Amino acid sequence: MAEPVIEISKLHTQFGQHVVHRDLDLTVAAGDILALVGGSGSGKTTLLRHMLGLTRPSAGRVRIFGEDIGKLGGQRLQQLRNRWGMLFQHGALFSALNAFDNVALPMRELHALPESLIREAVLLKLDMVGITPAEAQKMPANLSGGMIKRVALARALALEPELLFLDEPTAGLDPALSESFVELIRALHAQLGLTVVMVTHDLDTLFALASKVAVLAERRVIACAPPQQVLEIRHPFIEHFFLGVRGQRAQQALHETQVAKEPADGK
Amino acid sequence: MSSQQEPTLSISSGTPDTVSARGAWHVRALARRGVMARLRRQIARLPQDAAWDLSAVEAIDHIGAQLLWDAWNGQRPRALHLPAAHERVFERVAAAGHLRLPAPEPRPGPLRGAAMLIDRAADHLTDFIALFGQLVLDLGRFAAQPLRGPWRELSAHVYHIGYQALGITALVGLLIGIVLSYLSAQQLATFGADIYLVNILGMSIVRELGPLLAAILVAGRSGSAITAQLGVMRVTEELDAMLVMGMPHGMRLILPRVLALAIVMPLLVVWTDAIALLGGMAAARLELGLSITYFRQELPNAVPVANYWIGLGKGVAFGMLIALVACHFGLRIKANTESLGQGTTISVVTAITIVILADAVFAVIFQRVGF
Numbered sequence: 234m235a236e237p238v239i240e241i242s243k244l245h246t247q248f249g250q251h252v253v254h255r256d257l258d259l260t261v262a263a264g265d266i267l268a269l270v271g272g273s274g275s276g277k278t279t280l281l282r283h284m285l286g287l288t289r290p291s292a293g294r295v296r297i298f299g300e301d302i303g304k305l306g307g308q309r310l311q312q313l314r315n316r317w318g319m320l321f322q323h324g325a326l327f328s329a330l331n332a333f334d335n336v337a338l339p340m341r342e343l344h345a346l347p348e349s350l351i352r353e354a355v356l357l358k359l360d361m362v363g364i365t366p367a368e369a370q371k372m373p374a375n376l377s378g379g380m381i382k383r384v385a386l387a388r389a390l391a392l393e394p395e396l397l398f399l400d401e402p403t404a405g406l407d408p409a410l411s412e413s414f415v416e417l418i419r420a421l422h423a424q425l426g427l428t429v430v431m432v433t434h435d436l437d438t439l440f441a442l443a444s445k446v447a448v449l450a451e452r453r454v455i456a457c458a459p460p461q462q463v464l465e466i467r468h469p470f471i472e473h474f475f476l477g478v479r480g481q482r483a484q485q486a487l488h489e490t491q492v493a494k495e496p497a498d499g500k
Numbered sequence: 501m502s503s504q505q506e507p508t509l510s511i512s513s514g515t516p517d518t519v520s521a522r523g524a525w526h527v528r529a530l531a532r533r534g535v536m537a538r539l540r541r542q543i544a545r546l547p548q549d550a551a552w553d554l555s556a557v558e559a560i561d562h563i564g565a566q567l568l569w570d571a572w573n574g575q576r577p578r579a580l581h582l583p584a585a586h587e588r589v590f591e592r593v594a595a596a597g598h599l600r601l602p603a604p605e606p607r608p609g610p611l612r613g614a615a616m617l618i619d620r621a622a623d624h625l626t627d628f629i630a631l632f633g634q635l636v637l638d639l640g641r642f643a644a645q646p647l648r649g650p651w652r653e654l655s656a657h658v659y660h661i662g663y664q665a666l667g668i669t670a671l672v673g674l675l676i677g678i679v680l681s682y683l684s685a686q687q688l689a690t691f692g693a694d695i696y697l698v699n700i701l702g703m704s705i706v707r708e709l710g711p712l713l714a715a716i717l718v719a720g721r722s723g724s725a726i727t728a729q730l731g732v733m734r735v736t737e738e739l740d741a742m743l744v745m746g747m748p749h750g751m752r753l754i755l756p757r758v759l760a761l762a763i764v765m766p767l768l769v770v771w772t773d774a775i776a777l778l779g780g781m782a783a784a785r786l787e788l789g790l791s792i793t794y795f796r797q798e799l800p801n802a803v804p805v806a807n808y809w810i811g812l813g814k815g816v817a818f819g820m821l822i823a824l825v826a827c828h829f830g831l832r833i834k835a836n837t838e839s840l841g842q843g844t845t846i847s848v849v850t851a852i853t854i855v856i857l858a859d860a861v862f863a864v865i866f867q868r869v870g871f
Contacts, residue, residue: 315531328838329838340527343527345530345532345533345536346530346536349570350567353569353570353599354562354563356601357566357592357593360595360596361596366599366600366602369601370602374834374836392527392528393561393562
């Protein structure tokens with residue numbers, strides 16, 4: 234397990250004249266819960282899409298489970314894709330299928346599992362995220378935003394991924410739901426040994442879950458370390474992001490004893 | 501974690517027999533070719549009250565656990581050796597064991613189905629009438645305060661629906677003109693009635709084909725676009741945003757589209773007529789040797805000007821119908837992709853059908869006019 238799950242080196246992304254990433258390096262070790270933070274427009278989602286192989290960087294290399302996904306194709310890439318799950322920000326459920334079929338789809342696509350097993354496995358997955366069988370038969374259009382997100386998480390977890398990507402996992406959820414979401418991911422992480430990469434703006438989620446924080450600014454990763462260490466770095470963005478009023482509150486609530494820093498003047 | 505051993509079951513005899521599972525019981529291993537079939541065959545042949553030993557299982561996930569759980573008929577075997585690390589997975593599977601999908605709702609009977617169909621038709625009809633009523637009110641408001649009207653939207657739609665359709669209507673008109681001219685010329689030549697080609701071409705194109713061709717092309721091209729635009733606006737909640745800001749859909753979305761089509765369609769009809777007649781003229785020149793000059797001189801005598809006005813009137817009516825039908829279906833689209841696709845298809849089919857129906861109505865009303 235010495236090999237990192239994700240290894241990005243010398244990544245360069247450019248849209249027309251606009252440079253998004255320059256010489257970006259990032260490594261995620263197995264079992265990490267990495268939170269990717271950065272200002273809006275700093276290329277977090279773009280970086281996530283590179284990792285998923287949805288887009289290709291202009292230059293540089295993205296290796297996942299030791300394989301360069303820019304060079305993979307066909308069968309190998311599909312096998313790799315079955316080892317990760319992605320939770321999109323707005324769920325991205327297939328609106329033509331009901332919640333149950335949405336979760337069953339990746340299992341059916343394997344063309345190996347019997348339908349009875351799939352049915353029970355789907356109900357289990359939905360139960361894990363708190364969706365009842367009656368709700369499972371609803372179409373996505375008839376589900377609330379929070380339920381869509383939970384069904385989408387169940388779908389991302391359908392094939393028991395080793396690597397889970399989360400794009401704003403708690404955005405749009407009420408506090409109680411966010412909390413149970415965080416609990417769920419933490420439990421899954423402990424139990425399945427998941428590696429998690431999440432993009433989040435929610436500091437509560439970040440401090441509750443992240444074992445590492447990667448800060449994206451100035452077109453590269455300026456820091457990638459446990460939250461406590463990142464907080465100590467003197468950088469305008471980091472201070473602005475974590476040590477604002479909201480950041481203070483989140484830290485106080487969750488790390489009352491650990492964070493004994495002076496308020497750095499709010500800014 | 502990827503290259504683990506295949507999941508296997510082995511039975512060692514004793515009292516009771518012991519079934520030991522080994523390898524990686526996770527979904528990727530189970531999904532490998534043949535693994536699942538082999539395991540299910542084995543499970544079917546297992547003795548009922550065997551003891552189970554899972555201590556050699558390297559890894560297990562929910563799907564693997566579910567498979568074993570099913571093999572145990574939904575309860576733990578009396579003798580089970582389960583490592584503590586895998587305990588949690590089985591707890592979860594056991595907890596979810598009672599979950600069942602509720603039975604699907606029975607399909608409605610024929611009577612109930614018919615009632616639902618009538619309901620839907622009535623719903624469409626009232627919606628359409630409401631849409632038309634709103635349009636009349638908006639037209640009144642527009643006439644009262646023309647300066648506050650949606651001029652910018654109107655001009656954009658005239659450009660997209662009208663100007664950009666010039667090419668395709670010209671191409672289709674030209675080809676139809678040529679084809680019609682050739683076919684008629686051959687038939688007329690057998691009777692020696694060549695010179696009546698002008699009458700046949702002129703009447704059919706100016707009165708019937710020009711308006712109909714233009715309308716069908718516009719319905720396919722712009723009707724679908726209008727429905728899809730409104731549908732996407734529903735999906736992205738733009739329609740709701742407009743209402744929240746106090747911008748009524750009728751004035752900003754429906755009126756400019758209906759007006760634009762009402763303005764543009766007669767113009768497209770004239771354009772299609774002209775190009776189709778040119779094509780017919782050229783074909784007549786080649787096939788029958790009718791000179792262009794003769795054709796041009798003869799046309800006004802063969803086709804009374806009333807037909808031209810009927811054609812223009814058809815253009816206005818067809819244009820408004822297409823826009824109304826497209827808006828009607830666009831506004832009914834629900835916020836999902838399935839509905840968007842269905843709505844667009846139904847919209848185009850309905851628009852074309854209604855245009856042809858309206859054409860028949862025109863034929864009946866004006867049966868003694870223009871001959």
